[in-house]
Every structure is written in C-alpha cells, then in structure tokens.
Amino acid sequence: MLALFYILAALSVVSALIVVSARNPINSVIALVVCFLSIAGHYILLNAQFLAMVHVIVYTGAIMVLFLFVIMLLNLNTATEPMKSLGMRVAAVTGGGLLFVTLAAAIRHGVTISATNDFDPGVGLVKTVGHVLFTEFLLPFEVSSVLFLSAIVGVVMLAKKETPSPHPLSDGEGLTPAELERRR
Amino acid sequence: MEEGIITAIRIVPLEHYILLSFLLFSIGAAGVVFRRNTIIILMCLELMFNSVNLLLTAFSAHHSDPRAQVFVFFIMLVAAAEVTVGLSILVMMKRNVDSVDVNQLNRLKG
Numbered sequence: 001m002l003a004l005f006y007i008l009a010a011l012s013v014v015s016a017l018i019v020v021s022a023r024n025p026i027n028s029v030i031a032l033v034v035c036f037l038s039i040a041g042h043y044i045l046l047n048a049q050f051l052a053m054v055h056v057i058v059y060t061g062a063i064m065v066l067f068l069f070v071i072m073l074l075n076l077n078t079a080t081e082p083m084k085s086l087g088m089r090v091a092a093v094t095g096g097g098l099l100f101v102t103l104a105a106a107i108r109h110g111v112t113i114s115a116t117n118d119f120d121p122g123v124g125l126v127k128t129v130g131h132v133l134f135t136e137f138l139l140p141f142e143v144s145s146v147l148f149l150s151a152i153v154g155v156v157m158l159a160k161k162e163t164p165s166p167h168p169l170s171d172g173e174g175l176t177p178a179e180l181e182r183r184r
Numbered sequence: 185m186e187e188g189i190i191t192a193i194r195i196v197p198l199e200h201y202i203l204l205s206f207l208l209f210s211i212g213a214a215g216v217v218f219r220r221n222t223i224i225i226l227m228c229l230e231l232m233f234n235s236v237n238l239l240l241t242a243f244s245a246h247h248s249d250p251r252a253q254v255f256v257f258f259i260m261l262v263a264a265a266e267v268t269v270g271l272s273i274l275v276m277m278k279r280n281v282d283s284v285d286v287n288q289l290n291r292l293k294g
Binding site: 001002005009012013016017019020025028029032035036039042043045046047048050051054055058059062063066067070071073074076082083084088089091092093095096097099100103104107110111113115116117118119120121123124128129131132133136137140144147148151152154155158159161 | 193195196198199200201202203204206207208209210211212213214215217218219220221223224226227228230231234237238241242243244245246247248249250251253254256257258260261262263264265267268269271272273274275276278279284285
C-alpha cells in the first residue's frame with residue numbers, strides 16, 4: 001500500500017514539473033491530465049469515492065477539455081513563447097523551493113492529530129458525503145448555483161464580440177460629435 | 185480490496201500527504217512566476233487548488249469527518265466557475281492585444 005502511494009506521488013510530482021517546464025501548451029495540458037488522474041488515485045486510496053468520481057468528471061472531463069478547446073481555438077499549440085529573463089526564472093525556482101522548505105520545516109516534528117470521531121472508513125462514500133451535503137450544507141449548495149449563473153452571465157458578456165455602439169452624443173447614425181459638427 | 189483500502193488510510197502517515205501537498209503547491213506557485221503564457225499560469229492555479237483539495241481529503245480521512253470532503257466539493261465548484269471566467273478573459277485578451285503574454289497586461293488602464 002505504501003508502495004502504491006509512493007508510485008502515485010512520484011507520478012503526480014513529475015507530471016506537475018512537466019506542466020511547468022513544457023514548451024508546448026498541449027504537452028502541459030496532457031501532463032496536467034496525468035497529474036489529476038494520479039490525484040484521483042490518491043482519493044481512491046483515501047477511500048473518498050465520491051470525490052474521486054467528481055474529480056475525474058469535473059477536472060479531467062470538463063476543465064481540461066475546456067483548456068484544450070481554448071488552446072486549439074486560439075491556435076496556441078506552438079512553442080513560440082518567449083521566456084522570462086534568467087533572473088526572473090532563478091527567482092521563481094528559488095522562491096518555490098524556499099516556500100516548500102519553509103512549509104516542510106513547519107511540520108518537521110511530525111503532526112499529531114487528535115481525532116474527535118471514531119475511525120470510520122466509510123466517511124468518503126457517496127451516501128455519507130451526500131447526506132452531509134444535503135442536510136448541513138444545503139444553503140451553500142443552493143447558493144453555489146447562483147454563483148454558476150453569475151459566472152455564465154459574466155462569461156457570455158466577456159466573450160461577446162463588441163459591436164460599435166452609437167455614441168451617446170450622436171444622432172443615432174453612428175456619427176461622432178466631431179463629424180456632426182463638421183456636417184453642420 | 186475494501187480491507188486493503190481501509191488499511192491504506194491506516195498505513196500511509198499523514199505527514200506524507202502533507203509533504204506531497206506542499207510540494208505540489210510549491211511547484212504551482214513557482215510556475216505562476218516562472219511562465220509568461222497566461223494559459224499555463226491558469227493551469228498552475230488549478231494545480232494549487234488540487235494540492236489543497238488533496239490535503240483537505242487526507243485530513244478528512246484521518247479525522248473520519250465527512251465535512252471536509254463537502255468543502256472540497258465546493259472548492260471544485262468555485263474552481264470550475266473561476267476557470268471559465270479566466271478562459272473567457274484569455275479569449276478577450278487574445279482578441280484585443282493578439283497575444284497571451286502576461287507582460288502585455290502590465291498597463292491596465294481603464
């Protein structure tokens with residue numbers, strides 16, 4: 001079991017590194033899909049079956065396809081991206097490494113949790129999570145639908161092609177005030 | 185198989201999950217600074233979201249508390265909404281300045 005965890009962990013870390021370092025955005029997307037699938041494997045290892053299914057459907061099925069779709073649509077599948085300056089790249093790697101070292105040093109003495117509940121392996125089943133979701137968190141669940149509605153409206157408004165609107169001071173025929181002045 | 189999964193929660197120490205999440209989060213944070221392509225920066229954001237989700241799920245399994253998994257579900261909802269808005273901003277940026285380079289956005293004038 002521990003070996004399975006290490007294999008999945010190595011897979012997710014290596015694919016995450018490929019996401020950051022790949023020149024072609026398509027390769028980054030494929031590596032991120034591999035990373036997400038290995039994280040779904042971690043969820044299954046933790047017996048969080050509901051989250052594993054939702055993760056595969058939402059992330060790998062919807063979000064990554066959306067990324068691929070945008071890359072294809074905008075014709076970005078070329079490795080012509082200019083790199084940042086060397087100092088910036090060194091600073092990025094150093095900063096990320098220092099962040100990890102700081103966080104890891106914070107737990108160097110180990111983490112002892114005092115579980116308030118008895119050990120229950122069925123905590124991640126659809127039955128348990130669904131029961132909590134629809135009793136204790138019913139209002140946030142409904143409010144999140146409003147969030148999605150506002151996201152849909154915002155996306156439609158952002159991605160809409162701007163039509164030239166008539167100037168508020170013009171006569172409605174699309175003439176600017178300067179042109180109106182000239183015509184008079 | 186059921187027994188094997190139950191023992192997996194017992195066998196793998198919590199520190200391993202914490203370290204893995206920290207590592208994934210650091211890679212994502214470094215990637216946001218490292219790259220200039222906006223779509224890769226968005227993907228690094230997704231990576232950081234997922235490391236936090238993994239940490240919450242590990243704590244949930246070790247505490248035997250299903251509430252944290254509901255939080256993970258909400259984080260996934262918000263991430264899905266966030267990525268749609270982010271990608272539409274990307275499409276608009278490509279249309280307006282004909283580039284997805286974040287350095288093009290250093291003069292956000294109204």
